[in-house]
Amino acid sequence: MLSIKHHGAVQGVTGSCHELFVDSDQSVLVDCGLFQGAETSGSGADSNRLEIDFDLSAVQALVITHVHIDHVGRLPYLLAAGFTGPIYCSKPSAALLPLVIEDALKVGVTRNASIIKACLDRLASQLVPLDYKEWANIPLTSNNATKVQVRLCRAGHILGSAYVIFRVEGGDFCRPKGTPYKKYWDVVFSGDLGAPYSPLLSAPQSPYRADQLVLESTYGNRNHENxxxxxxxxxxxxxxxxxxxxxxxxxxxxxxxxxxxxxxxxxxxxxxxxxxxxxxxxxxxxxxxxxxxxxxxxxxxxxxxxxxxxxxxxxxxxxxxxxxxxxxxxxxxxxxxxxxxxxxxxxxxxxxxxxxxxxxxxxxxxxxxxxxxxxxxxxxxxxxxxxxxxxxxxxxxxxxxxxxxxxxxxxxxxxxxxxxxxxxxxxxxxxSAHAGQRDLLNFIKRMRVKPERVHLVHGDDGAKRTLKKMIEIDHPECDVVVP
Known part of the structure; x- marks a missing residue:
């Protein structure tokens, strides 16, 4: 299995930040959000921190699922920490993101216009807007056999929201010891999935396959009205x-x-x-x-x-x-x-x-x-x-x-x-802009090739426990992990 580290949205629903290691020394970051509510205090993975306190030396790129503050709010701190790689997101998100970051800076950091402009200019220079459903290559610095592509698909959460598919070929994680040979691995990060028939938004459609899935679980224990x-x-x-x-x-x-x-x-x-x-x-x-x-x-x-x-x-x-x-x-x-x-x-x-x-x-x-x-x-x-x-x-x-x-x-x-x-x-x-339990289960059910492992994030303990049980009933062969 490809290695995943979770830097947020583990002990609650906010602070989304996940790191996919595509080989032993190269990774891609998915989201970099703020913690909110009770998740801004205490110790552990979801504590009160704005600065980036994890090692960035392996991070080659950032992919943003959508522009809510609990998914992008620590982006200025990521830039300040020295991240210079490409930042991928959908084209609508690219139009909305500068407004979100400008407001976050004014509210939580500074109202100095020159500092804000410098941050937004830096962001613009690294931003790579993508069309939905188009594969894009992520450049890697190490000279080895690893190849990584990224694809964004509509998530139906807010305008511009996406779930992310990484296709990883080669590299020293792509054939774990004792596992069958695969030409590539598809790793899917759900971001925040929306409910079907949300106003203005097309409903999310499941990917064809996922070898590994990182799935939100905000409403993993309940359904919504139609x-x-x-x-x-x-x-x-x-x-x-x-x-x-x-x-x-x-x-x-x-x-x-x-x-x-x-x-x-x-x-x-x-x-x-x-x-x-x-x-x-x-x-x-x-x-x-x-x-x-x-x-x-x-x-x-x-x-x-x-x-x-x-x-x-x-x-x-x-x-x-x-x-x-x-x-x-x-x-x-x-x-x-x-x-x-x-x-x-x-x-x-x-x-x-x-x-x-x-x-x-x-x-x-x-x-x-x-x-x-x-x-x-x-x-x-x-x-x-x-x-x-x-x-x-x-x-x-x-x-x-x-x-x-x-x-x-x-x-x-x-x-x-x-x-x-x-x-x-x-x-x-x-x-709610989030998928209900039925929608989350259907996201997996409608995949033609089901994931071998599912990581449940973005949920309270009760929601994650309930959803884990439901997935294990539907897919007993699947390893469901609660980080």
Whole structure:
């Protein structure tokens, strides 16, 4: 078997970073992400570190599966540590990545424009955008028989996301002692797989073969609602929440989830324009087409513009809507908040007003960003609702709100201060950008040549244990490893 070291996403779901050794002294890195939530503290593989604390001497190249911060957030530190090799990613990811890195630098490192520009220039010089399903050669420095190719295939997680196939020929790992001869080995890294029928995205299709598979397991112990059910659930949840003229807060990451929600909201409004959802204090009915939808994230606004420019990568349903004259990501009910001053004014206004509104703001786990100011101001009012549509990692305020909202005197801490939770809290799991258990199992089942070994990463202990059992039942010949 080819050797794999895991430098993150082992004791939890964040900090993705995996190193594939293609021979004894050459390797390829897959992702280099930040740790989040409880995974940013403690000891072990998933601890609080930003610097690169593993040996880079063998690393020949980096391959990025997608541009979420828990997959690319340590990239500036990798460059600072002296990595000069090529950085491969899909073409949509190449368009989105500079925005993510610029924001990460501003939030966590520096706001010095010259330092940020130098990092982005360096990134641009090393970036190698790839077409989906095209093989590319990875140059190796050692003069031996090893040959490595890489291929990206759509993962359906966010725009530009990919799972990665490495084809390794020759080298001193390609015929382990006592194993049958193989001309090459295919090693697949799933990255984050999306659920089928996610808005805007084509569903992932399994590779023909995988000799070895590194598989995410975020939802390895549960399944999601189907697309029709979750949209209906979203509409019902919002209508119930808006009925008392309160504000609905939806924490959402700036890239992927925000655009997906806009897409679904546009469809709900398109189908239900004249349906009453609330009343003003004077008794005037408000319909879906009257509801204000506030996007309070400058980064989300920038990402949405890039999403527009990448419409040729959308799925066929989204393209049909555009051709019919609809605007799935930019419709008239949407107001985008850019400046910090306007953000504070909006928070204050919503704290006083009696007109219903929907606010989508980052971060998705309530661990920072503008959503925090909304929560501080609005959590104490029972007219308001918090609607979670994504995974909430252990140790994040989002997880605490979910855990304690229905407890007597439930509260959450922000910046060392206690905030009571009187707002209603709901969760719709069907809008996760991650594949559910059934989807993960199907990813393996639909391979013509099944993997001999599966490494389970990117999941809580319970999710990994459950998925391991399910894979072993379906494929008893497969060696399932939990690193």
């Amino acid at each position: 697309r029709a059910t979750r949209r209906e659930h979203l509409q019902q949840s919002l209508e119930h929440a808006l009925s008392d003229s309160g504000t609905v807060l939806i924490p959402a990451f700036s890239i992927g989830r925000t655009q997906e929600l806009l897409y679904e909201l546009e469809h709900i409004i398109h189908q239900n324009k004249q349906k009453a959802v609330s009343r003003t204090r004077s008794g005037v009915s408000l319909h879906w087409e009257d509801i204000d939808i506030i996007i309070d994230s400058p980064l989300a606004s920038r990402f949405t513009k890039v999403y527009h420019s990448l419409a040729n990568f959308w799925d066929s349903e989204a393209k049909r809507r555009v051709s019919s004259g609809r605007h799935p990501l930019s419709f008239e009910q949407v107001t985008t908040i850019d400046s910090h001053k306007t953000h504070l004014q909006t928070v204050s206004y919503l704290q006083r007003q009696t007109r219903p509104a929907i606010v989508i703001a980052a971060s998705g786990m309530c661990a920072g960003g503008r959503i925090v100011n909304y929560l501080k101001a609005l959590l104490g009012d029972e007219r308001n609702d918090i609607l979670f549509v994504g995974y909430q990692a252990a140790g994040t305020p989002g997880r605490d709100i979910l855990r304690y909202h229905d407890k007597p005197n439930g509260f959450v801490m922000f910046d060392g201060e206690r905030f009571d939770i009187n707002a209603k809290v709901q969760q719709i799991s069907g809008y």
